[in-house]
Amino acid sequence: MIRVAFFDTKEYDRAAFAQYDDRSLLAFKFLETRLTEDTAALAKGSDVACVFVNDAVNRAVIDRLYANGVQVIALRCAGYNNVDVKYAFGKLRVVHVPAYSPHAVAEHAMAMLLTSVRRIHKAYNRTRDFNFSLNGLTGFDFYGKTVGVIGAGKIGRIFIDICRGFGMRILVYDKYPAGDNLEYTALEKLFACSDIISLHCPLTDETRHMIDAGAIAGMKKGVVIVNTSRGGLIDTEALLAGIKSRKIGAACLDVYEEEADIFFEDRSGHILNDDLLSRLISMPNVIVTSHQAFLTEEALNSIAEVTVNNIRSCFVNSGRCENELCDRCGRIGQ
Ligand code: NAI
Secondary structure: OEEEEEOOOOHHHHHHHHHHOOOOOEEEEEOOOOOOOOOHHHHOOOOEEEEOOOOOEOHHHHHHHHHOOOOEEEEOOOOOOOEOHHHHOOOOEEEOOOOOOHHHHHHHHHHHHHHHHOOHHHHHHHHHOOOOOOOOOOOOOOOOOEEEEEOOOHHHHHHHHHHHHOOOEEEEEOOOOOOOOOOEOOHHHHHHHOOEEEEOOOOOOOOOOOEOHHHHHOOOOOEEEEEOOOHHHEOHHHHHHHHHOOOEEEEEEOOOOOHHHOOOOOOOOOOOOOHHHHHHHHOOOEEEOOOOOOOOHHHHHHHHHHHHHHHHHHHHOOOOOOOEOHHHHOOOOO
């Protein structure tokens, strides 16, 4: 039997994974706590630590998991910037879910964008209060506008297709452009020409704060920025300054660089200690969702299925597991 310590469990995770908990092949220990240096000991007796986007799997955590007999870290998400994959090499195998529903994320990006530009969030609140005034609700047509997409991978490409449906011109920046007929351009030109910029590249040392004060200075006045990728892609202080100076017309944020201790929990009734996030949320042209883009039934079922297959594959195959990240750490075979 493979024993899995499941960190940062939410109700919706449990619902999707419970069907695989047959206690003969696979047994889950669902833990509500995040995986940290202090909680790593809870994985003692487990073969696998199953983690999510904000479980910080750093060196100390890896050492503790390893010392407690854990063999595999199973990320139930695509991004793995929160795991020190290189350090884990030779101790713990790391698997992830490369794609679960890229449609879920791309559709959420468009949902936020439409909500923001057509002021749906404001109209919803007004009409609930029987306020039928249209003042301040003027948006703009998407048709004919230019959208800059950074990262034309699985999610970016679906977002591009959705934008095409609106009759938008699409500029693309990708560090590894595929030989296709997308209109690839330099990042600076994308910044200068786009009415809307949507981020769909991974967070790496190179992409951290790719949207900073310098980048914002090179953008069109009134640009709308959409981030459903990772918070660290944006220097939040620079974003806030851009909003205050009216350079940025609106921001749609499903992710935030300091989200780890805030998102996914009900903090209503508490005083939020993060002044930057509070200020952003107070802005009339900022929409924040708390890392919700993936949250569809299809995506949750797919995450559960692929994670379970990844785990089984690690214990069945002596070679590399399915969806193992080790080949990307550059140390395979050493
Ligand atoms: P993907 O790997 O299919 O595509 C990423 C693209 O970014 C690739 O085309 C790659 O060439 C490009 N890229 C890599 N380095 C780059 C750089 N320095 N500059 C520009 N482009 C670069 O990944 P996928 O599935 O499309 O996911 C994209 C991101 O979305 C993930 O990294 C993850 O952070 C985020 N995500 C967010 C979710 C949410 O719920 N908000 C859920 C799932 C993913």
